[in-house]
Protein backbone atom coordinates (compact mmCIF):
# COMPACT_ATOMS: atom_id res chain seq x y z
CA UNK A 431 0.00 0.00 0.00
CA UNK A 432 1.21 3.54 -0.65
CA UNK A 433 2.93 5.38 2.21
CA UNK A 434 1.02 7.97 4.16
CA UNK A 435 1.58 11.48 2.87
CA UNK A 436 1.13 13.85 5.79
CA UNK A 437 -0.91 16.87 4.79
CA UNK A 438 -1.88 18.39 8.12
CA UNK A 439 0.12 21.39 9.33
CA UNK A 440 -0.65 20.23 12.88
CA UNK A 441 1.24 17.87 15.16
CA UNK A 442 -1.87 16.74 16.91
CA UNK A 443 -2.11 15.04 20.30
CA UNK A 444 -4.01 11.79 19.77
CA UNK A 445 -3.56 12.29 16.01
CA UNK A 446 -4.72 9.45 13.83
CA UNK A 447 -2.14 9.27 11.05
CA UNK A 448 -1.49 5.67 12.15
CA UNK A 449 -5.12 4.86 11.36
CA UNK A 450 -4.86 5.84 7.70
CA UNK A 451 -4.07 2.34 6.33
CA UNK A 452 -7.22 1.09 8.10
CA UNK A 453 -9.32 3.90 6.69
CA UNK A 454 -8.13 3.09 3.18
CA UNK A 455 -9.07 -0.57 3.71
CA UNK A 456 -12.45 0.33 5.13
CA UNK A 457 -13.45 2.79 2.41
CA UNK A 458 -12.11 0.63 -0.44
CA UNK A 459 -13.97 -2.41 0.90
CA UNK A 460 -17.30 -0.68 0.39
CA UNK A 461 -19.43 -1.29 -2.69
CA UNK A 462 -19.84 2.40 -3.33
CA UNK A 463 -17.60 5.35 -2.64
CA UNK A 464 -19.17 7.55 0.08
CA UNK A 465 -20.53 10.80 -1.26
CA UNK A 466 -19.49 12.48 2.00
CA UNK A 467 -16.83 11.61 4.57
CA UNK A 468 -17.34 13.48 7.84
CA UNK A 469 -14.89 13.87 10.72
CA UNK A 470 -17.00 15.43 13.50
CA UNK A 471 -14.00 15.75 15.89
CA UNK A 472 -11.40 16.75 13.36
CA UNK A 473 -8.47 18.10 15.41
CA UNK A 474 -5.46 17.88 13.08
CA UNK A 475 -7.68 16.38 10.38
CA UNK A 476 -5.03 14.05 8.96
CA UNK A 477 -7.51 11.33 8.01
CA UNK A 478 -10.02 13.60 6.29
CA UNK A 479 -7.25 15.32 4.34
CA UNK A 480 -5.97 11.94 3.14
CA UNK A 481 -9.50 10.92 2.10
CA UNK A 482 -9.82 14.11 0.05
CA UNK A 483 -6.33 13.77 -1.42
CA UNK A 484 -6.86 10.15 -2.45
CA UNK A 485 -10.47 10.72 -3.55
CA UNK A 486 -11.79 8.00 -1.29
CA UNK A 487 -15.02 9.98 -0.95
CA UNK A 488 -16.65 12.56 -3.22
CA UNK A 489 -16.48 15.20 -0.52
CA UNK A 490 -15.04 15.64 2.97
CA UNK A 491 -16.35 17.69 5.90
CA UNK A 492 -14.21 18.41 8.93
CA UNK A 493 -15.84 19.72 12.12
CA UNK A 494 -14.01 21.12 15.13
CA UNK A 495 -15.30 23.09 18.12
CA UNK A 496 -12.01 24.59 19.37
CA UNK A 497 -11.75 28.14 18.03
CA UNK A 498 -7.94 28.14 17.90
CA UNK A 499 -7.76 24.82 16.06
CA UNK A 500 -10.60 26.02 13.83
CA UNK A 501 -8.84 29.29 12.93
CA UNK A 502 -6.26 27.44 10.83
CA UNK A 503 -8.90 25.41 8.99
CA UNK A 504 -11.03 28.52 8.43
CA UNK A 505 -8.12 30.19 6.63
CA UNK A 506 -6.63 27.17 4.86
CA UNK A 507 -9.76 25.21 3.90
CA UNK A 508 -12.52 27.81 3.83
CA UNK A 509 -10.43 30.75 2.62
CA UNK A 510 -12.00 33.11 5.18
CA UNK A 511 -8.75 35.10 5.24
CA UNK A 512 -5.78 35.42 2.89
CA UNK A 513 -3.88 32.14 3.02
CA UNK A 514 -0.97 33.70 1.11
CA UNK A 515 -0.38 36.04 4.04
CA UNK A 516 -0.35 33.07 6.38
CA UNK A 517 2.27 31.18 4.37
CA UNK A 518 4.32 34.40 4.03
CA UNK A 519 4.27 34.79 7.77
CA UNK A 520 5.33 31.19 8.31
CA UNK A 521 8.19 31.38 5.83
CA UNK A 522 9.57 34.70 7.06
CA UNK A 523 9.24 34.19 10.82
CA UNK A 524 12.63 34.13 12.50
CA UNK A 525 12.28 31.95 15.53
CA UNK A 526 14.00 32.95 18.75
CA UNK A 527 12.80 32.81 22.36
CA UNK A 528 12.13 36.56 22.13
CA UNK A 529 10.24 36.55 18.82
CA UNK A 530 8.04 33.69 20.03
CA UNK A 531 7.33 35.51 23.30
CA UNK A 532 6.46 38.71 21.44
CA UNK A 533 4.24 36.97 18.88
CA UNK A 534 2.31 34.94 21.43
CA UNK A 535 1.84 37.75 23.94
CA UNK A 536 0.05 40.09 21.57
CA UNK A 537 -3.67 39.91 20.80
CA UNK A 538 -4.48 38.57 17.37
CA UNK A 539 -5.98 41.30 15.18
CA UNK A 540 -7.23 39.08 12.36
CA UNK A 541 -8.17 35.49 11.67
CA UNK A 542 -4.82 35.08 9.92
CA UNK A 543 -2.99 36.30 13.01
CA UNK A 544 -4.91 33.85 15.17
CA UNK A 545 -4.15 31.02 12.75
CA UNK A 546 -0.45 31.87 12.70
CA UNK A 547 -0.27 32.03 16.49
CA UNK A 548 -2.03 28.67 16.69
CA UNK A 549 0.38 26.99 14.28
CA UNK A 550 3.30 28.51 16.17
CA UNK A 551 1.99 27.35 19.55
CA UNK A 552 1.30 23.91 18.15
CA UNK A 553 4.82 23.52 16.74
CA UNK A 554 6.64 24.71 19.87
CA UNK A 555 4.56 23.05 22.56
CA UNK A 556 5.32 19.65 23.98
CA UNK A 557 3.31 17.00 22.17
CA UNK A 558 1.64 19.71 20.06
CA UNK A 559 -0.72 20.41 22.96
CA UNK A 560 -2.75 23.60 22.56
CA UNK A 561 -4.71 23.41 25.81
CA UNK A 562 -3.83 25.81 28.65
CA UNK A 563 -0.86 24.73 30.73
CA UNK A 564 0.96 23.01 27.86
CA UNK A 565 4.73 23.14 28.29
CA UNK A 566 7.10 24.31 25.57
CA UNK A 567 9.81 22.28 23.88
CA UNK A 568 13.01 22.99 25.76
CA UNK A 569 15.65 20.75 24.29
CA UNK A 570 13.56 19.49 21.39
CA UNK A 571 15.10 17.22 18.81
CA UNK A 572 18.91 17.17 18.77
CA UNK A 573 19.01 20.00 21.28
CA UNK A 574 17.49 22.34 18.69
CA UNK A 575 14.99 23.66 21.23
CA UNK A 576 12.00 25.63 20.00
CA UNK A 577 12.92 25.28 16.34
CA UNK A 578 13.09 21.49 16.42
CA UNK A 579 9.56 21.12 15.02
CA UNK A 580 9.49 24.30 12.93
CA UNK A 581 9.73 23.33 9.26
CA UNK A 582 8.46 26.40 7.40
CA UNK A 583 8.87 24.96 3.91
CA UNK A 584 7.06 21.76 4.77
CA UNK A 585 4.27 23.66 6.51
CA UNK A 586 3.78 25.97 3.54
CA UNK A 587 3.87 23.03 1.13
CA UNK A 588 1.16 21.23 3.09
CA UNK A 589 -0.99 24.35 3.34
CA UNK A 590 -0.74 24.96 -0.42
CA UNK A 591 -1.65 21.33 -1.10
CA UNK A 592 -4.75 21.66 1.09
CA UNK A 593 -5.70 24.83 -0.80
CA UNK A 594 -5.60 22.74 -4.01
CA UNK A 595 -8.09 20.35 -2.40
CA UNK A 596 -10.51 23.09 -1.33
CA UNK A 597 -13.20 22.13 -3.83
CA UNK A 598 -13.50 18.74 -2.09
CA UNK A 599 -13.35 19.85 1.56
CA UNK A 600 -15.56 21.91 3.83
CA UNK A 601 -14.70 22.98 7.34
CA UNK A 602 -17.36 23.68 9.97
CA UNK A 603 -16.46 25.44 13.20
CA UNK A 604 -19.06 23.87 15.44
CA UNK A 605 -20.31 20.96 17.48
CA UNK A 606 -19.61 17.57 15.93
CA UNK A 607 -22.55 16.00 17.79
CA UNK A 608 -24.95 18.38 16.03
CA UNK A 609 -23.46 17.54 12.64
CA UNK A 610 -23.82 13.80 13.28
CA UNK A 611 -27.44 14.38 14.31
CA UNK A 612 -28.06 16.40 11.14
CA UNK A 613 -26.75 13.72 8.77
CA UNK A 614 -27.79 10.56 10.64
CA UNK A 615 -30.19 9.39 8.01
CA UNK A 616 -27.95 9.84 4.96
CA UNK A 617 -27.31 6.43 3.42
CA UNK A 618 -24.08 7.07 1.60
CA UNK A 619 -22.28 9.15 4.23
CA UNK A 620 -19.29 7.78 6.16
CA UNK A 621 -18.25 9.17 9.54
CA UNK A 622 -14.93 8.84 11.32
CA UNK A 623 -15.49 9.70 14.96
CA UNK A 624 -12.41 10.19 17.10
CA UNK A 625 -13.79 12.01 20.15
CA UNK A 626 -11.82 13.36 23.09
CA UNK A 627 -11.93 10.85 25.91
CA UNK A 628 -11.63 11.74 29.57
CA UNK A 629 -13.58 9.03 31.34
CA UNK A 630 -10.83 6.43 31.02
CA UNK A 631 -8.42 5.43 33.71
CA UNK A 632 -5.80 8.06 32.80
CA UNK A 633 -8.24 10.81 31.72
CA UNK A 634 -5.63 12.06 29.26
CA UNK A 635 -8.09 14.01 27.12
CA UNK A 636 -8.58 16.73 29.73
CA UNK A 637 -4.90 17.65 29.55
CA UNK A 638 -4.65 17.46 25.77
CA UNK A 639 -7.66 19.43 24.58
CA UNK A 640 -9.41 22.64 25.59
CA UNK A 641 -12.71 20.93 24.75
CA UNK A 642 -12.46 17.52 26.32
CA UNK A 643 -15.89 16.92 27.82
CA UNK A 644 -18.37 14.97 25.75
CA UNK A 645 -21.46 12.94 26.49
CA UNK A 646 -20.25 9.56 25.25
CA UNK A 647 -23.58 7.87 25.82
CA UNK A 648 -25.22 10.40 23.48
CA UNK A 649 -22.51 9.79 20.90
CA UNK A 650 -23.10 6.02 21.04
CA UNK A 651 -26.87 6.51 20.86
CA UNK A 652 -26.44 8.59 17.71
CA UNK A 653 -23.88 6.17 16.24
CA UNK A 654 -26.37 3.34 16.57
CA UNK A 655 -28.83 5.33 14.46
CA UNK A 656 -26.44 6.19 11.62
CA UNK A 657 -27.90 4.86 8.36
CA UNK A 658 -24.67 5.29 6.43
CA UNK A 659 -21.42 3.88 7.74
CA UNK A 660 -19.08 4.88 10.55
CA UNK A 661 -15.96 4.05 12.44
CA UNK A 662 -15.22 5.24 15.99
CA UNK A 663 -11.91 5.07 17.79
CA UNK A 664 -11.35 5.20 21.52
CA UNK A 665 -8.77 4.44 24.16
CA UNK A 666 -9.09 0.88 25.34
CA UNK A 667 -11.29 1.31 28.38
CA UNK A 668 -13.88 -0.90 30.07
CA UNK A 669 -16.60 1.78 29.92
CA UNK A 670 -16.28 1.92 26.14
CA UNK A 671 -16.56 -1.88 25.86
CA UNK A 672 -19.79 -1.60 27.85
CA UNK A 673 -21.17 1.29 25.80
CA UNK A 674 -20.46 -0.58 22.54
CA UNK A 675 -22.17 -3.76 23.67
CA UNK A 676 -25.07 -1.78 25.17
CA UNK A 677 -25.62 -0.13 21.78
CA UNK A 678 -25.19 -3.31 19.71
CA UNK A 679 -22.04 -2.13 17.99
CA UNK A 680 -19.08 -4.21 16.90
CA UNK A 681 -15.78 -3.57 18.64
CA UNK A 682 -12.26 -4.74 18.08
CA UNK A 683 -8.91 -4.01 19.71
CA UNK A 684 -6.12 -2.74 17.48
CA UNK A 685 -2.46 -2.79 18.45
CA UNK A 686 -0.62 0.42 17.63
CA UNK A 687 2.52 2.27 18.64
CA UNK A 688 2.06 5.73 20.11
CA UNK A 689 4.39 8.67 19.44
CA UNK A 690 6.72 7.43 22.19
CA UNK A 691 6.87 4.05 20.37
CA UNK A 692 5.06 2.34 23.23
CA UNK A 693 2.82 -0.50 22.16
CA UNK A 694 -0.80 0.04 23.20
CA UNK A 695 -4.23 -1.00 22.07
CA UNK A 696 -6.99 1.24 20.79
CA UNK A 697 -10.59 0.35 20.19
CA UNK A 698 -12.28 0.45 16.82
CA UNK A 699 -16.05 0.44 16.86
CA UNK A 700 -18.39 0.16 13.92
CA UNK A 701 -21.56 -1.32 12.50
CA UNK A 702 -19.71 -3.98 10.60
CA UNK A 703 -15.99 -4.58 10.98
CA UNK A 704 -15.82 -7.60 8.66
CA UNK A 705 -13.47 -5.67 6.32
CA UNK A 706 -10.86 -5.91 9.09
CA UNK A 707 -10.82 -9.72 9.22
CA UNK A 708 -7.42 -11.00 8.20
CA UNK A 709 -6.19 -7.40 7.86
CA UNK A 710 -5.13 -6.55 11.39
CA UNK A 711 -1.87 -4.89 10.33
CA UNK A 712 -2.34 -3.00 7.07
CA UNK A 713 0.67 -0.99 5.89
Ligand SMILES: C[S@@+](CC[C@H](N)C(=O)[O-])C[C@H]1O[C@@H](n2cnc3c(N)ncnc32)[C@H](O)[C@@H]1O
Nearest residue numbers: 442445446471473474475495605606624626641
Ligand atom coordinates in the same frame (compact mmCIF):
# COMPACT_ATOMS: atom_id res chain seq x y z
C1 LIG B 1 -8.99 12.93 19.75
S1 LIG B 1 -9.00 14.55 19.08
C2 LIG B 1 -9.12 14.26 17.35
C3 LIG B 1 -7.79 13.99 16.72
C4 LIG B 1 -7.89 13.80 15.22
N1 LIG B 1 -8.53 12.55 14.88
C5 LIG B 1 -6.52 13.86 14.56
O1 LIG B 1 -6.11 12.90 13.89
O2 LIG B 1 -5.85 14.89 14.73
C6 LIG B 1 -10.60 15.12 19.48
C7 LIG B 1 -10.93 16.54 18.99
O3 LIG B 1 -12.31 16.79 19.20
C8 LIG B 1 -12.48 18.17 19.49
N2 LIG B 1 -13.81 18.32 20.12
C9 LIG B 1 -14.17 18.14 21.41
N3 LIG B 1 -15.50 18.27 21.55
C10 LIG B 1 -16.00 18.53 20.32
C11 LIG B 1 -17.31 18.76 19.81
N4 LIG B 1 -18.41 18.72 20.61
N5 LIG B 1 -17.46 19.00 18.49
C12 LIG B 1 -16.38 19.06 17.67
N6 LIG B 1 -15.11 18.84 18.09
C13 LIG B 1 -14.93 18.58 19.40
C14 LIG B 1 -11.29 18.49 20.36
O4 LIG B 1 -11.03 19.88 20.37
C15 LIG B 1 -10.18 17.67 19.66
O5 LIG B 1 -9.57 18.45 18.68
